[in-house]
Amino acid sequence: MKIFVQGVGAVTPLGPTARETWDQLCQGQRAPRKIMASRLGNREYYWCPVPAKFVSEAARRPRLRRSGTVSLLGAAAGFDAFADAGLKPAPEINERTAIVFAICSGSVIYTRRLYHEIVTQGANAASPVLFPETVYNAAASHLAALLGIDERCYTLVGDSSVGLSALHFATELLAMQPDLDRCLVVGAEEADWLLADAFASWRMATTKEFFEVYGSSGGTIFAEGAAAVLIGRTGSICLSGSSAGQSFFSHRESAAVAVEFFERLHIKAAPDLIVSSANGTFADDVERVVFTRLFHSVPVYAPKPAVGEALGASAILQVALAGLALRHRQIPGTLDAGSKLQTVNCQTRAHSGTDALVSCVGFNQQINAVTLQVC
């Protein structure tokens, strides 16, 4: 059974749609950084916010009036993927569509606010408005309600590779359910100073304005954003391979496990391009070992120096960008590439390839990959 990418969507710090984000990336643009200050202590972090105007249409929907940022972002990306596929949500389409939503930290802003109220004002002061929005599946539920999808709606949680697990989960649904025509896979994430603070305790968040990939591994910059991929049974770009992923139990073994995992994927021929998850952390070194050993002449594009690390959204955004790279026969240039990997593509250029590999090494011990092919 072949499964195809029918549409891609996104809302990122660089653009309100996948197409506009893509254009900006191809022009070498970098998402504007802002400073967010830790409210507990004297640390400051750069982050890449999504401008409010990018989600203004989603915010006008009554269902999302009080929702968390992650729900607004997810809805915007989901509708963009439908539009990219040339589809308008309608009952006859929606009843044969499933949703799989990927989340990492979820509604961290409302969660922090709620817990802050509990700690500082007492449990009896906790807001009943905030709590429901802190639940991991809130964003997926809102999107299902907006689309009128009344059956299969799953939320998967994990690290920054969770989007690829969600995509594989969606392929399982399509393989098992003949009454499903398509599945909307969405990844979304909001950013908060608490998130950056927490990652800084593991030296994974930098305090600098830029971060280098395949270089010094000095930490990443967090971003807001969402991305969506609509997959179905017809199309021109095939999702030629996906996997439930692989875990590793320590950083020491991560590179060896990753190499073994990629070897087991049995990628028949070398891909023509790789969209990588490099984000300025230890993950870069793991990917570098894999690429050097198994795909030593394949150009690598890393989008995160331009758009930031949007955790639950980032892997789906990588897939969306790989799809657009195959569709437009272009590969954007990676910004801020270090010297440790020679195959990083640093200038936007045309290509004639038909096969793309999306690689993801998550910060919390998960590795995954998918392959796309022009059919």
Place this chain on the structure above:
Amino acid sequence: MSMVSAIRRVFVTGLGIVSPLGPDSDSNLQSLLCARDAVTTVGSFDVSRTRCKTAGQIPDEWMKDAFPRRRSSSRLHRSARMVAMALHEARESAKSPCPELLIVGTTSGGMSYGELYYRRLLATHSRKGLARLVGNYMPQKPVLDALNANGLRIPTQIVANACSSGSNAIGHGFELVRSGLRGCVACGGYDPICELVFVGFDSLQAATSEKIRPFDRERSGMVLGEGASFLILESEESTTARGATALAEVVGYGMANDTYHLTQPHPSGIGPKLAMQRALRSGGIDPEEIDYVNAHGTATIFNDATEGSAISELLDDVHVSSTKSMMGHALGAAGAIEAAFCVLALREQFLPPNINFVEPDPIWKFKVVANASRWTPLRFALSNSIGFGGANATLILRRV
């Protein structure tokens, strides 16, 4: 991946439970049979300013040997212990199967470490010593720790569909095995109790200061619980080839999203009704064949009203109980624990009780298994889960 054409039988060959009712499936069975009330006063955080003060809690003493006593294991979240114990028991009882995938439902993961992180940061403005809390609070981390402890290196899928998560994890595992995409999977759920969620339900006035009394006319709300449970699901071919013993058969799974409100179920009961109808259809089972329903039964006004209407309408005078009355609502673990209870009920041929039950609500036709377990022949058991966001899931199991 090929399109699925054949349908295979799916057996439960292993079972593991850690709940306030006991640290293993035998002790949980005894607690169900003797209608034990495991709800006690919360001791792990301050409940002086909440309406509800009780929950079903697992004593840490039960979990002290879940990991080898090393410095590194002392840093792990207690939910890792629950998961490791339940997974270990499930694998042992299945006589060392080789699951290809672990599917886990949860809602809050190691959230209490996130709470501790925030409290310490607020108090000291220092991050010294907090890295371990960050590293262990994410929902996937306790699962990875448990896999490591059990010597398993298999992919995981962590489903977070609110209080339906555990049922959805088992339902997805069932569909993977039934379709032949997988031969053997481990699936279930876990959730430890934490302050944020406890206070959250209290703020919604969903939690009660009294005893939890599902389906009682005077019910006043839920209490929280915690726990972990895993089932080993295996195809008939795999079960036979390994010489494993089938404890029960999973025959149906349905899910529905009522697309109504984030916390309130649609008053018509359309969510649970659709989920039950879809599960019956997926198993090719007639409603009158269902002998027992392990209801979601949180004892909130809204949940029991809508679920009660749906059961009454669809399954008429079936036997119904909510085992949450004994141990509270274990959220992402609830569906998995209750599916495991259904396996025990089918294997031992008894109806688990719905304790604290005083007065029936005359609007429902079904028979509440009031206050004591009963021996009775059972062939099919149905388990409902209903979660925030309108997430409904139903599993149907058959005696083997």
